[in-house]
Amino acid sequence: MQIIRSIAELRAWRKTAGRVAFVPTMGNLHEGHLALVAAARQHAEQVVVSIFVNRLQFGQGEDFDAYPRTFEADGDKLRAAGVAVLFFPDERELYPRIKQDFNVEPPHIQNELCGAFRPGHFRGVATVVAKLFNIVQPDVACFGKKDFQQLHVIRAMVDDLNMPIEIVPVDTGRADDGLALSSRNGYLSSDERAEAPRLYRQLSAIRAALQAGDSNYAALEKAACDELNGHGWRVDYVEIRQADTLEIAHVGEARLVVLAAARLGRTRLIDNIEVAR
Amino acid sequence: MQIIRSIAELRAWRKTAGRVAFVPTMGNLHEGHLALVAAARQHAEQVVVSIFVNRLQFGQGEDFDAYPRTFEADGDKLRAAGVAVLFFPDERELYPRIKQDFNVEPPHIQNELCGAFRPGHFRGVATVVAKLFNIVQPDVACFGKKDFQQLHVIRAMVDDLNMPIEIVPVDTGRADDGLALSSRNGYLSSDERAEAPRLYRQLSAIRAALQAGDSNYAALEKAACDELNGHGWRVDYVEIRQADTLEIAHVGEARLVVLAAARLGRTRLIDNIEVAR
16 A cells, blocks of 8 residues: 655556545544445545545534544554555645635535534535545545535535546444444543434434334424433434435425434534435 | 537547647637637647536626627637537536536635626636536646636636646737737727727836836826726726736736726726736
8 A cells, every 4th residue: 555645646646547436534544434445445446545634624613633643553454455545645735825715615505404513614525525536536436424414515516516526425334332433433431432322323213203104304303302412412403304405305205314413522423314215 | 520519428538538638718719719729739639629608607787698609600710720629518518407506616816806897707717617627627728818817716726626737828819909809809899999909008008117117006007097998998997916826916026917807888808918027
């Protein structure tokens, strides 16, 4: 596995690389990331993984500085997973003028769901992914369904800006108790870790209710919020949305997704579950 | 020369095309465009020219509907100029949902100079050029210096979003009397056409004064505005700027550009002149 830190060197490698699949990450890799790499390997001989903690997508007061950097361990995992290139640029390489002048501006969905609680987050995600796409020029890129809204924004961006890239969604990796794998799980105390699976259990309960024909979305959302808040969570949102557009779901909609974000102590967890009826 | 109307067909052609140079246009081609094509041919075997009148970059009350469409004559000129592919998508091909959801948002320069008089124009330009770049995937793209602010925005976008494309600037084509070649010159009455070269003469006069050591930028700008307004023009702006950044020029700046936009009757003309000292 080559570790490449400069854009110029990556472009030089890319010229002769043939078909490439790409997995952008912020590092601190867990099994969920390795599932993305495994999916990528099914789509191309050569897999590029990037590790870049992107300041642009963190808001004020968020955990940019505290975000776990575990480069050596990450490198070992990627090498073992058969990755061809680990792209590891520093901030000066991606933001040479510190400020990013041109941004990819997503539509209104960027201000809903997680976007309502993280102003500018999806602009920052869309912009850095557009930059990384232009640098890596992959044929395929893999994104996890764990960040369902992010996956939606990237897919819509690729479609709307005609980027020549196939986006492959990958199922969320989960611990045995259902908790979605996330770098931020590492922030949890042992008590919080024991409580954390309640988020997925609530989403699963909503799915079961929807599949049983309950169509009172607002009541289902409120019951889940109350249950979580009653157990020490501070819920940002629990919402039932149309799965393909992320628009507000109408009653009778066949393809739904239930999305949630909630804070346990100082840790913000997100999760979601798709519902086909 | 192949005429290709669909994105899918262009992508299929692109796969085996080798090195490609690209000239995006809105059609109604004149010698200025053909100079762009000639420059493109010096940079790649295969030249793609697009013709697309981009609604996104026209403001309310601007000349989108009246903009001259001369496809047959344009095709003849491009065929004679040795163009490999004329890409001629319709609006449904580039804007299938009518609304463009994701936009490339340029920094503050988009609201200055021409941007102050054409809100949203440079966002529309940056967005459609990003889309066309993602469709054509050229190695090189040629833009005229006539649209100096546009050239600046495109270059800065390519740099800031790490697009893998070399931007080649091409000198402004001019009539014998100095008038910059422009599709909009066709809107001028014969009296207006006789008056039009005054714009370039005023820019040339400012350049001469700057080269002679005059550094009272504001006075030079005002004198040119007064001269034009006194001859029936309505000046939008005459401004002396730093040539590389388009920022406000400081006294003593070595690389300047003088930019102007002014209306003659119903026609808005723009021009500029670089000043090296």
